[in-house]
Amino acid sequence: MMKQVKAYPAAITIFGAKGDLTKRKLIPALYNLFTDHHLPPAFNIYCVDFLAVDENEFRKDMLAGINEFSRSGTADEVTWNEFAERLFYIQGDFLKKETYTSLCEKIKAFEKQNEQNSSRIFYFATAPRFIEIISEALYKHNLCNRDGLDRIVIEKPFGTDLDSAKKLNRFLAKRFSEKQIYRIDHYLGKEAVQNIMAFRFANYVFEPLWNRKYIDHIQISVTEQVGVGKRGGYYDSSGALRDMIQNHLLQLLCIVGMECPKAYKSEVIRDAKTKVMKSVKAYTTPQVFKNVVRGQYTAGSINNMPRPAYRKEEQVQSGSNTETFVAAKLFIDNERWKGVPFFMRTGKSLPAQSSVIVVQFKDTPHKIFKDDIVPNRLIISIQPELEISLLFESKVPGLQMKLKPVEMDFTYKESYTETIPEAYEALLLDVLHGDATLFMRADQIEAAWKVVMPIIEAWEKYPEKDLHMYKAGSCGPTASGNLLKPFAKEWYELPFSKTEKAIPDLKSVQ
The missing domain is CATH 3.30.360.10 (Dihydrodipicolinate Reductase; domain 2)
Structure with missing residues (x-):
C-alpha cells in the first residue's frame, strides 16, 4: 500500500459503534492504517451509538476486537495507547438532533485545535433503515456539505430492489454530490x-x-x-x-x-x-x-x-x-x-x-x-x-x-x-x-x-x-x-491443500 496521505486532518465518525462491523473490521482496519503510518498526523475517530457505555470500557472492547480480529495480531501497548487517545465514544440516538449537535461541536473543536478544516468521513455501520435518517441529519446540521472534503460511506444492502435503490439514490443526491457518496463492497x-x-x-x-x-x-x-x-x-x-x-x-x-x-x-x-x-x-x-x-x-x-x-x-x-x-x-x-x-x-x-x-x-x-x-x-x-x-x-x-x-x-x-x-x-x-x-x-x-x-x-x-x-x-x-451443460461437467472446486492438486475434467461435453 504505497499511497501518500494528504496533509489535512481527518475527523472519522462511525455510526453503529457497538455493532460487529465496527469491532471486527473498522477499528482493526483503522488501527493497522495508523501503525503503518497511513493515517494523517492529526485524526480523531468518533464512535456513535445509543447505548450508554463508559468511554474507557468502549476502548477496552475495541482493543479486544483488534487483538482477536486484526491481521497484525495483538496490539502493541504503546501504539494502542497513542491510537486510543484519538478514539472517542458518543452516546446518541440517531433520531435526535442532540446527537448531531454534540458531534458537530466535537468536530469543530478538533478543527479549531488544528487550525484548519478537516476531511470529515461518516461511516454508516448501521441497519439500512438509518441511512436516510442519518443522511438528513448530516445535511441539516451542515456536517457533510463540502464536496472536496466530506464523504459518507454506506454499507450494503443498498436498497432491497430496483425501486428502493432508485429512491435512495435520489434522496442522497438531493443532499450530497455523487463524489461524496461511497457505496462500499468489501469484496x-x-x-x-x-x-x-x-x-x-x-x-x-x-x-x-x-x-x-x-x-x-x-x-x-x-x-x-x-x-x-x-x-x-x-x-x-x-x-x-x-x-x-x-x-x-x-x-x-x-x-x-x-x-x-x-x-x-x-x-x-x-x-x-x-x-x-x-x-x-x-x-x-x-x-x-x-x-x-x-x-x-x-x-x-x-x-x-x-x-x-x-x-x-x-x-x-x-x-x-x-x-x-x-x-x-x-x-x-x-x-x-x-x-x-x-x-x-x-x-x-x-x-x-x-x-x-x-x-x-x-x-x-x-x-x-x-x-x-x-x-x-x-x-x-x-x-x-x-x-x-x-x-x-x-x-x-x-x-x-x-x-x-x-x-x-x-x-x-x-x-x-x-x-x-x-x-x-x-x-x-x-x-x-x-x-x-x-x-x-x-x-x-x-x-x-x-x-x-x-x-x-x-x-x-x-x-x-x-x-x-x-x-x-x-x-x-x-x-x-x-446448468453447466454442455459447457462443463462440474463446478470447479478448489483442492483442500497443495498436495491435492486434483484436475477435474471441465472439458466440454459433446
Missing part, C-alpha cells in the same frame, strides 16, 4: 480482486485471448461453509440473490468482463464497469427458471458437526422459501462476449469456504495428441489462498509421447514478503484520499438491480417453483451442475 477491496485488472491489462499475453474467440465459459463461485447463524432475521428477507449475487458476484463479473479503460482513473474505470453491467442480458420469467437455480439447505453435517436445516435456524420462518444457494448462467450481450456464458454460484452450508474465478479456454482446434483432453484453464483464487494458476498440457517424462495436465502457480505468500492489507484497510484509505475507483456509483447500483429484478419477480410470482433442497455439507443442488 472490491480484496488484494486478489484488485490484482485482476493488473493481471489483465498489464500482461499482453492474456488480454488478446480475453474474448469469445478463445474463451469457452467463465465460472465465478463464492461458497461459504457457514449457515445464516444469527443473521436469520435479515437473511430471511434477503436471500442469497440479494445478499451475494446483486453486489459481490456481479462486481466480479464487471472486473472480468470490462473493456480495457483508457486510463487508470476512477470515473473511467467505473464507466467501463457500468457498461458491462448494462450489457448483461435480462431474462423473461420462463428463462429465469431455465437459467437460474435456487436452493435451500436442509439438515446435514460439515466436518462431522451437525448443522440444522435453514428453516430451523434462529429467526427464520418455519415454511420459508428464501434461497440459501443460487447458481445462474448469464450472458454479456456485446461484441467481446457474445455467446460466452458466465456461470455464477454462491451458497451457504457448503463443504468449503472459497472464492474463485475460472476462465475456461476453448479446446485445441486441431487434435494431434489422443490424450489432449483437458483445455487450458486460468484459476484466480481470492480465498482461502491468494493465487493464480494456469493449467496447460505437458509431456510426461519418458520415451513415449504422453500428455498430462499440469498447473503453473503464482501465490502471494511465495512471491511477496509484504503483509497483505485487509479489504477494509484499502477501502478506508481510498475514502480518506477521495479515490472512488473501488466504490459503486449510482448508475452501477441500479444497473445491477436491473440484472436481478427479473429473477426476484419470477420467484415472488412462483415462490415454491423449483426450490431445490440440498443437505448442509453437500455441494448444493444437483440442478446447479446440470
Whole structure:
C-alpha cells in the first residue's frame, strides 16, 4: 500500500459503534492504517451509538476486537495507547438532533485545535433503515456539505430492489454530490480482486485471448461453509440473490468482463464497469427458471458437526422459501462476449469456504495428441489462498509421447514478503484520499438491480417453483451442475491443500 496521505486532518465518525462491523473490521482496519503510518498526523475517530457505555470500557472492547480480529495480531501497548487517545465514544440516538449537535461541536473543536478544516468521513455501520435518517441529519446540521472534503460511506444492502435503490439514490443526491457518496463492497477491496485488472491489462499475453474467440465459459463461485447463524432475521428477507449475487458476484463479473479503460482513473474505470453491467442480458420469467437455480439447505453435517436445516435456524420462518444457494448462467450481450456464458454460484452450508474465478479456454482446434483432453484453464483464487494458476498440457517424462495436465502457480505468500492489507484497510484509505475507483456509483447500483429484478419477480410470482433442497455439507443442488451443460461437467472446486492438486475434467461435453 504505497499511497501518500494528504496533509489535512481527518475527523472519522462511525455510526453503529457497538455493532460487529465496527469491532471486527473498522477499528482493526483503522488501527493497522495508523501503525503503518497511513493515517494523517492529526485524526480523531468518533464512535456513535445509543447505548450508554463508559468511554474507557468502549476502548477496552475495541482493543479486544483488534487483538482477536486484526491481521497484525495483538496490539502493541504503546501504539494502542497513542491510537486510543484519538478514539472517542458518543452516546446518541440517531433520531435526535442532540446527537448531531454534540458531534458537530466535537468536530469543530478538533478543527479549531488544528487550525484548519478537516476531511470529515461518516461511516454508516448501521441497519439500512438509518441511512436516510442519518443522511438528513448530516445535511441539516451542515456536517457533510463540502464536496472536496466530506464523504459518507454506506454499507450494503443498498436498497432491497430496483425501486428502493432508485429512491435512495435520489434522496442522497438531493443532499450530497455523487463524489461524496461511497457505496462500499468489501469484496472490491480484496488484494486478489484488485490484482485482476493488473493481471489483465498489464500482461499482453492474456488480454488478446480475453474474448469469445478463445474463451469457452467463465465460472465465478463464492461458497461459504457457514449457515445464516444469527443473521436469520435479515437473511430471511434477503436471500442469497440479494445478499451475494446483486453486489459481490456481479462486481466480479464487471472486473472480468470490462473493456480495457483508457486510463487508470476512477470515473473511467467505473464507466467501463457500468457498461458491462448494462450489457448483461435480462431474462423473461420462463428463462429465469431455465437459467437460474435456487436452493435451500436442509439438515446435514460439515466436518462431522451437525448443522440444522435453514428453516430451523434462529429467526427464520418455519415454511420459508428464501434461497440459501443460487447458481445462474448469464450472458454479456456485446461484441467481446457474445455467446460466452458466465456461470455464477454462491451458497451457504457448503463443504468449503472459497472464492474463485475460472476462465475456461476453448479446446485445441486441431487434435494431434489422443490424450489432449483437458483445455487450458486460468484459476484466480481470492480465498482461502491468494493465487493464480494456469493449467496447460505437458509431456510426461519418458520415451513415449504422453500428455498430462499440469498447473503453473503464482501465490502471494511465495512471491511477496509484504503483509497483505485487509479489504477494509484499502477501502478506508481510498475514502480518506477521495479515490472512488473501488466504490459503486449510482448508475452501477441500479444497473445491477436491473440484472436481478427479473429473477426476484419470477420467484415472488412462483415462490415454491423449483426450490431445490440440498443437505448442509453437500455441494448444493444437483440442478446447479446440470446448468453447466454442455459447457462443463462440474463446478470447479478448489483442492483442500497443495498436495491435492486434483484436475477435474471441465472439458466440454459433446
